[in-house]
Amino acid sequence: MSDLVSQNVNMIFKSLKGETVHALKDISFTLKKGELLTVLGPSGCGKTTLLNIAAGFLRPTSGTITLGGKEINGPGLERGMVFQQGALFEWLTVNENVNFGLRMKKEDPVKTAKKVEEWLDIVGLQGFGNTPTYQLSGGMQQRVALARCLINDPDLILMDEPLGALDALTREKMQSLVLKIWKETGKTIILITHSVEEALLLGERAYVMAPRPGRIHKEYKLPFASLGLKEDLREIKNNKEFVTKREEILSMIWDMEEEIMGKENLG
Amino acid sequence: MITGIFTFLIIFAVIGSILYGQKLIKTEKSDAVFGNPERAKGGIHWVIVGTSFLLFTWLYYSWDIAKSFYPKSANELCQVAKVNESLLSLKYLFPIEERSHKSTALIKRENINISDKIIEIQNSPDLKNQVKEKFVNLLNKTRQTIPLLTNEKYLEIETKNTINELTNRIKQLTEDFPKDNYPPPLSEEEENKRIEATKKQLGWGATGMEVPPLPESKVGLKFHTAAQELNSISDEFFAMRNHHPEYLRLLNEIRDEIKEYRNSLNDDQEIETTYIKEIKKLGQRIEYESVFPPNTLDEMEKAIRVFDKVQKKEQGATRIKDMLLFPGGTIVASGPTCAEDGPGRWLPKPSDTFRIFGDLLKPSVGFKMIPMIWYEMMGVNRIVGFLLPNWIADIMPGKYPVHTSDGTVEPNFKSKVLDVVTGEFEAFKIPVPTGHIWDSFLRVFLGLTLGIILGVPLGLFMGLNRFAKGFFDPLVELYRPVPPLAWAPLVITVFGIDNVGKVFLLFMVSFSIMIISARAGASGTQLSKIHAAHSLGASRWQILRNVIFPNSLPEILTGVRVAVGMCWGTLVAAEFLAGTTGIGFVENVARKYMQYEVIWITIFVMGMLGLLFDVTIRKIIDKTIPWRGKG
Ligand SMILES: Nc1ncnc2c1ncn2[C@@H]1O[C@H](COP(=O)(O)OP(=O)(O)O)[C@@H](O)[C@H]1O
Ligand SMILES: [Mg+2]
Numbered sequence: 001m002s003d004l005v006s007q008n009v010n011m012i013f014k015s016l017k018g019e020t021v022h023a024l025k026d027i028s029f030t031l032k033k034g035e036l037l038t039v040l041g042p043s044g045c046g047k048t049t050l051l052n053i054a055a056g057f058l059r060p061t062s063g064t065i066t067l068g069g070k071e072i073n074g075p076g077l078e079r080g081m082v083f084q085q086g087a088l089f090e091w092l093t094v095n096e097n098v099n100f101g102l103r104m105k106k107e108d109p110v111k112t113a114k115k116v117e118e119w120l121d122i123v124g125l126q127g128f129g130n131t132p133t134y135q136l137s138g139g140m141q142q143r144v145a146l147a148r149c150l151i152n153d154p155d156l157i158l159m160d161e162p163l164g165a166l167d168a169l170t171r172e173k174m175q176s177l178v179l180k181i182w183k184e185t186g187k188t189i190i191l192i193t194h195s196v197e198e199a200l201l202l203g204e205r206a207y208v209m210a211p212r213p214g215r216i217h218k219e220y221k222l223p224f225a226s227l228g229l230k231e232d233l234r235e236i237k238n239n240k241e242f243v244t245k246r247e248e249i250l251s252m253i254w255d256m257e258e259e260i261m262g263k264e265n266l267g
Numbered sequence: 268m269i270t271g272i273f274t275f276l277i278i279f280a281v282i283g284s285i286l287y288g289q290k291l292i293k294t295e296k297s298d299a300v301f302g303n304p305e306r307a308k309g310g311i312h313w314v315i316v317g318t319s320f321l322l323f324t325w326l327y328y329s330w331d332i333a334k335s336f337y338p339k340s341a342n343e344l345c346q347v348a349k350v351n352e353s354l355l356s357l358k359y360l361f362p363i364e365e366r367s368h369k370s371t372a373l374i375k376r377e378n379i380n381i382s383d384k385i386i387e388i389q390n391s392p393d394l395k396n397q398v399k400e401k402f403v404n405l406l407n408k409t410r411q412t413i414p415l416l417t418n419e420k421y422l423e424i425e426t427k428n429t430i431n432e433l434t435n436r437i438k439q440l441t442e443d444f445p446k447d448n449y450p451p452p453l454s455e456e457e458e459n460k461r462i463e464a465t466k467k468q469l470g471w472g473a474t475g476m477e478v479p480p481l482p483e484s485k486v487g488l489k490f491h492t493a494a495q496e497l498n499s500i501s502d503e504f505f506a507m508r509n510h511h512p513e514y515l516r517l518l519n520e521i522r523d524e525i526k527e528y529r530n531s532l533n534d535d536q537e538i539e540t541t542y543i544k545e546i547k548k549l550g551q552r553i554e555y556e557s558v559f560p561p562n563t564l565d566e567m568e569k570a571i572r573v574f575d576k577v578q579k580k581e582q583g584a585t586r587i588k589d590m591l592l593f594p595g596g597t598i599v600a601s602g603p604t605c606a607e608d609g610p611g612r613w614l615p616k617p618s619d620t621f622r623i624f625g626d627l628l629k630p631s632v633g634f635k636m637i638p639m640i641w642y643e644m645m646g647v648n649r650i651v652g653f654l655l656p657n658w659i660a661d662i663m664p665g666k667y668p669v670h671t672s673d674g675t676v677e678p679n680f681k682s683k684v685l686d687v688v689t690g691e692f693e694a695f696k697i698p699v700p701t702g703h704i705w706d707s708f709l710r711v712f713l714g715l716t717l718g719i720i721l722g723v724p725l726g727l728f729m730g731l732n733r734f735a736k737g738f739f740d741p742l743v744e745l746y747r748p749v750p751p752l753a754w755a756p757l758v759i760t761v762f763g764i765d766n767v768g769k770v771f772l773l774f775m776v777s778f779s780i781m782i783i784s785a786r787a788g789a790s791g792t793q794l795s796k797i798h799a800a801h802s803l804g805a806s807r808w809q810i811l812r813n814v815i816f817p818n819s820l821p822e823i824l825t826g827v828r829v830a831v832g833m834c835w836g837t838l839v840a841a842e843f844l845a846g847t848t849g850i851g852f853v854e855n856v857a858r859k860y861m862q863y864e865v866i867w868i869t870i871f872v873m874g875m876l877g878l879l880f881d882v883t884i885r886k887i888i889d890k891t892i893p894w895r896g897k898g
Contacts, residue, residue, distance in 0.1 A: 052798075055798070055802055056802075057798055057801070075798070075801040075802045076802070076804075077802075077803075077804045079802060080802060080803075081798060081799060081802045083795045083798070083799060084795075085795065087793065087795035087796045087798070087799040089796065089800075089813075089814065089817070089818075090894040091817040091818070091820070091892070091894055092817075100800070100803050100805075100813075101803035101804050101805075104800075104803060104804050104805040104806070104809050104813070105804060132893065132894065133894075134893070134894035145799075148799075148803070149802075149803075152803060152804065
């Protein structure tokens, strides 16, 4: 089973001046294959750090994180990433961006081209293959980023605020797309967001993280993602349970932010 | 002729454009707000006016308008200048263009000189009192010679007569000058000779800055003849000495005393020798200066003033042409020759410039026997021989052939390879470009290419690696801030003044720029892109090649653009320093021979080439990195 298991992961940053930042403290969780986890929390609580550790860009100070029983030790093809700004290679066309991974592996160009076409179809970019990426809108760029990541067929997809920079309408469409892809491919996904609504809508589970030191503050089990596959997302937002959960989490994060402000003003 | 038509065209263009501009303003809806940038859009007609204005300024200030409408005006002004020049030495005697009489100024100065010398001697720590006394005495005696020159009592009859005679000659000239029959006709033979000589002389501007000196018109001849008469008068005046026997007696007394004293001096009395020489010189100066009693020259002054007035009036139209069409200067005479003095001299006339530009472009003429840009046929063998290094033959198996006993040499495989790598074989010819412009271009191209090939990888490396950055930074930062030309003397010493030295200098320029821009590009790569590539399974080399390099391309190409500009500027200056070809060399030689047209042409060519390079690279940038600023 390719579960993601995190055991007592600690991350402590030391700056050259000798200051230490306890970015993550005793993070332990298990993510089953095919689960969609959303992570929520005020800025600076260690969300990106957690993701970078899972991706293998950072090594934790202590603790272990394993995927399918194998310890994560550097970036790998079985874990794909989607970044906030897409991090597309803007000098390449949509096709070249999407097939980047396969090109690096020197796979057969004909097969690659077919795969690219399929994935462009799935993310809704059919016919844009030869468009230079810098000419695309923000939403389309995120679609390319999704396709680029998915074409490598990773077990785990890590998304760091992938929809953060989009306008509300595009964002809603993209949320549906994420849900659709999750359903169709059955991938394990960790999605970081700073939008409470998004965390509730997309996650089967949601973690609310607290800062200083970064830790998992509260865990929610959510029914909305499975609903969202059938119903209109906007209707779910008016769901009574949804509204109470949203208000609860919002005030929780609000309090955390206040606390940070207070500490900063004192210090 | 062409200039004339051109002048009218310019005037029409300006008037037309201004009228069009007025019409345009009337048709536009009025805009009460000041500062609307929309109002700066369009305006081709103002470009026409601006260009015309520049052209007209060029035509006018290079005196090309004068030359095209009045080709003989320079020659006439030359004759006038001759009169002015001859008159000048006489005028200086009087407060006409000066503040005081020359005699007054001289006496004042010599009195001061003598007093200063006396004070200096009295304060000198190196002289004995006895010697000081002697020197001061001598100087006082020298001072006493002045009144002997300025007292009417001592003016000799002979001198008085000469002055009167010269004054009368000036008066006579004044009387004759305006007359129609002046100058008196020459004998037929002489007149023919004069006309012959006039026909032979070249036109205005034909040989650079000179103006034909022999008078070509009736008015010109008048002034020319008057100038000759004035020259003879002033020569005679300045040959005259106002030396009364009394003055000569005192002068001789001083001389004898000095001579006696100098004979008594030893070789080692250097200070005394120096002083006595200076005292002698002071006396001599007074002796040769034209000092006269106060009112002796009054009559002559009056005559000169009258003549000056008359000759100015006689200049008539020439004077007006001088004022209107020769802005910022005029034609000046120096002895028998005349020259342009003012912008007409250093601002070449468009007509001359285009003619010379045409000559320079002719491959058979060029500059210093080298065309500006042309082609020559070159055997492929020479190119092969240049490109292939000779050691290829050395590493081939076997030995070079040795001559046999019957005195022949049998070629073998190794020697045949040598023939190939040294270019000693028969081959067809292909055209290759040559010429000053091509040479300059090639130097820039080679220096730049070397700089890019070595600078970009090193710069990328420095942008990504702490060791590389730390290790190479001191090297680059120590040589980079030095103006490239400051390195030229060293580079030329090490690599020679020819192509290698210049290419190396340009390499130094482009290398540092490329390093800095590639480094900025590499260190500016967003981490998320590198992370993305990593998680897509790219290796280190693949990331460098497929992410970091293309991501740095905008910076690198901007660096290339800067480097081209810097290289071009440095090259021209380097060619100024040394070398035998190149556009900078052309300008330097033209400067030595005061070929102002060529100087301006080279300036123009350099500007155009610089612009061409910049536009080309800008085009390349737009083509290769359309995503710039949109990432
Ligand atoms: N490379 C680093 N060096 C030092 N401190 C870091 C580094 N990366 C992150 N941090 C600190 O760790 C904490 C968590 O950062 P991050 O994971 O980016 O927060 P989030 O993504 O939740 O906004 C922050 O206080 C940040 O300043
Ligand atoms: Mg973050």
